[in-house]
Amino acid sequence: EAGVAQSPRYKIIEKRQSVAFWCNPISGHATLYWYQQILGQGPKLLIQFQNNGVVDDSQLPKDRFSAERLKGVDSTLKIQPAKLEDSAVYLCASSLNSNEQFFGPGTRLTVL
Amino acid sequence: QKEVEQDPGPLSVPEGAIVSLNCTYSNSAFQYFMWYRQYSRKGPELLMYTYSSGNKEDGRFTAQVDKSSKYISLFIRDSQPSDSATYLCAITGGGNKLTFGTGTQLKVEL
Numbered sequence: 001e002a003g004v005a006q007s008p009r010y011k012i013i014e015k016r017q018s019v020a021f022w023c024n025p026i027s028g029h030a031t032l033y034w035y036q037q038i039l040g041q042g043p044k045l046l047i048q049f050q051n052n053g054v055v056d057d058s059q060l061p062k063d064r065f066s067a068e069r070l071k072g073v074d075s076t077l078k079i080q081p082a083k084l085e086d087s088a089v090y091l092c093a094s095s096l097n098s099n100e101q102f103f104g105p106g107t108r109l110t111v112l
Numbered sequence: 113q114k115e116v117e118q119d120p121g122p123l124s125v126p127e128g129a130i131v132s133l134n135c136t137y138s139n140s141a142f143q144y145f146m147w148y149r150q151y152s153r154k155g156p157e158l159l160m161y162t163y164s165s166g167n168k169e170d171g172r173f174t175a176q177v178d179k180s181s182k183y184i185s186l187f188i189r190d191s192q193p194s195d196s197a198t199y200l201c202a203i204t205g206g207g208n209k210l211t212f213g214t215g216t217q218l219k220v221e222l
């Protein structure tokens with residue numbers, strides 16, 4: 001069974017630029033999550049989708065972050081404009097119908 | 113007060129040692145308790161999952177939950193260099209929303 005795929009793996013941008021991350025969850029997993037993991041911290045949930053609907057986006061900085069999950073499969077997370085404090089690893093996870101979440105390798109973002 | 117507290121370490125032990133990793137939590141509504149392992153530059157992977165007080169064993173790993181004290185532990189027996197990673201506790205009250213600890217960095221030395 002293929003795992004959660006993410007791209008790109010690494011991205012370096014300057015502040016005020018925009019960036020987008022892509023996630024392909026495990027086939028058949030209805031729930032998709034985006035997390036932000038700052039160095040030395042645990043992952044923090046940004047947004048949770050159930051199929052293509054948003055379940056929880058309470059911790060998403062909506063003035064600069066946006067996410068979509070068209071057709072209930074792949075998802076993209078965008079940051080526009082980026083700030084220095086957005087430097088982190090962005091993790092995508094998916095789950096079928098339980099609390100067990102399967103994580104992708106993450107995208108490491110550096111904002112200069 | 114953070115919802116989940118975890119000592120960040122780093123923790124360094126010799127090969128073969130018993131390792132004890134711990135988290136405390138503040139919300140008594142939390143019902144499900146997980147331990148994830150995260151290797152450097154990888155995503156977290158689920159190690160143990162339990163929802164009741166007591167012990168759950170899986171090979172060299174034992175997860176322990178004490179709901180009365182709001183305290184969870186992960187024990188690793190006969191630790192190996194391949195166990196060197198960051199261990200994250202994750203807790204949820206349901207609805208699939210996980211709250212993670214900061215992670216404890218473990219190094220098992222030869």
